[in-house]
Amino acid sequence: MSVVPNGSSAIVQKLWNYCNILRDDGLSYGDYVEQLTFLLFLKMADEQTKPPYNRPARIPKDLNWASLERLDGDPLESHYRHILTELGKQPGMLGVIFRKAQNKVQDPAKLKRLVTDLIDKEQWMTLEVDVKGDAYEGLLEKNAADVKGGAGQYFTPRALIKAIVDVVRPAPGETVNDPACGTGGFLLAAYDYQSHHYELDKTQKQTLRHKAVSGTELVAGVARLCVMNLFLRGIGGEDSPIRDGIDALAQAPSTYYDVVLTNPPFGKKSSITVVSEEGEETKEALTYYRDDFWATTSNKQLNFLQHVKSPLKIHGRGAIVVPDNVLFEGGAGETVRRKLLHECDVHTLLRLPTGIFYAQGVKANVLFFDRKPASEKPWTTKLWIYDFRTNEHFTLKTNPLKRSDLDDFVACYRAENRHVRKETDRFKCFSYDELLKRDKVNLDIFWLKDESLEDSANLPDPDVIAAEIAEDLQASLDQFSLIASDLRAKEKRDGTA
Secondary structure, eight states: OBOOOSOHHHHHHHHHHHHHHHHTTTOOHHHHHHHHHHHHHHHHHHHHTSTTTOOOOSSOGGGSHHHHHTOOHHHHHHHHHHHHHHHTTSSHHHHHHHTTOOOOOOOHHHHHHIIIIIITTBOGGGSOHHHHHHHHHHHHHHHHHOGGGTGGGGOOOHHHHHHHHHHHOOOTTOOEEETTOTTSHHHHHHHHHHHHHSOOOHHHHHHHHHTSEEEEESOHHHHHHHHHHHHHTTOOOSSOSEEESOOTTSSOOSSOEEEEEEOOOSOSBOEEEEEOTTOOEEEEEOOOOOTTOSSOOSBHHHHHHHHHHTTEEEEEEEEEEEETHHHHOOTHHHHHHHHHHHHEEEEEEEEOOSSSSSSTTOOEEEEEEEEOOOOSSOSOOEEEEEEOSTTOOOBTTTBOOOGGGGHHHHHHHTTTOGGGOOOOSSEEEEEHHHHHHSGGGOOOOOOSOOHHHHOGGGOOOHHHHHHHHHHHHHHHHHHHHHHHHHHHHHHHHHHHO
């Protein structure tokens, strides 16, 4: 058997080339990555039972790789479906990866090529962990870039994640959680940070692999990609580090963590689809009633902000990506901001540029805070704001965000000692009293002159402007649609009351 060329880009290209064979059968990029996930896991589990690993088999003999790769034609396709169904019933990591799994490769000949020519020819376990992991991450990024698939909402730019982790600095022995983990970017970065920044002994390495990182993901198909992403890095054992199919907002946490990092899904309102007796579908606002929340609201982002505080240990560190409306919205938004500033040390806000997310036109920020014990005095004394948005223009294709673009922010953050920060043109400090005097405790603060407003030659590309307008219009339409659905549902309830 051959070994894949040493380089994750070469592997990604090799894996991706096979996608073209299957596109004719109507497979989406997401479908392809999912099928690769199933087959790669089966093959690697088989390799682990052989020398030099000689590990106990985690997959029953009648469902393993050997039982699959020797078949051909319709028996191959039939047995593959059987494997997916049966493994989806298993507990732990197996169940998360194969839950609700379906075969999307309907042509047995193409399935055979995928099994024999692409997966079986290689010894995947012999590859360096970083190479395997980077290759899979490359596939996930390609999948996220597929606009039609909509997978971009589960993929946070890795350059941004790395900068966030570089300033939060998770240490050996600390636990890191992401309540909306997507494909696992924050968890992988936290794992890599501890691996590369500390000399870990054997016990610490075991703890890092099996206990340090965990997450929750509502969408089962995304959770399986996350678990595979972690598995390829050697993270997790028989038990899955990811809870799948669970709404993290549904109940107060029972486990507490040193660090919580997350980029919750886009969309301002939480809603559920209700089907009436007549078969008519309506969407109703989903409001969470939790004793640990400061405000009751159907605003998903405000709920996630409240939630991130809850599972943090006292003095634990949190970082959350939030849209602009969380910074200025009144009502519940003002209540949450007041409480957050009082009960936590909200010390840093990073204003992000547009053009860095796969969902175009998103205006977002990163809020950094530490949870503190109960106190009559407010814990926040100063909020430092770094404006990385004004006069910064990025695009996914021609000028993508790089980790080096955030070097100045990381330097200004002064993670080694936040109390010796200095103001710069982009980095300004605002006292607690200044913030409270602002209307509705509005944290949407800018001070740099936007050159694009002064000079039309500096305007962003037309596609960026169009995307921002489309994003704002879509958000408004979604809001109106939800209000209309709520009113219709209320009329029906009143009519039957």
